[in-house]
Amino acid sequence: MPQMVLRAGDVVQVGSEASVQFSGDRGLLFRIIRVDPRVTYDGWIWLEGYVVGPAGNALQRRRIFVRRDGLRPVMLNRGPDARPQATARNRPRPAGRT
Template identity: 50%
Template sequence: MVPKPGDVLLIDGRASVQFAGDRALRLRVIWVCERPTYRGWCWVTGYCLDADGNASERREVFVRVAGLQKLLPRGRAGRPVQPWANRKVRTRGV
């Protein structure tokens, strides 16, 4: 999964050894560098998120794409956002 702006990622030891253990972070992606790097790795720029989902600092990290984990974005009440929940279902008469 190649990240894209707006994605919220868990970056831990699977993405890069420097983020193993308690150094893992949640990152809201704002930019992914398209320059070629080592196969399967990329530079990702984004904002680290605190426990409340607020941006705390801007970071640029070099990570293994296969180790990235996409998280569900959180709404204001701390619950996962469900974009389909507010849609009206239309049915056709038979």
């Protein structure tokens, strides 16, 4: 069975199949921002990313150690109104200012 290719921006369900720390009700949705390229135990990987809330928003940044085969891909329902909100960091500057 081919392994799922994980990329920045992917959202995965992390549950007990990925690690015992996520067993029971402790499973979570996780948006990947980085897959650590270092070699670890066979089948295990380090992921950096954000815990995703019900609305698809980032709740908490985390680094997790999980079994690759235990991750399940998730497609979030992101309609045309699910655009990022402008913040001070990404809001366009008024013309004429530097």
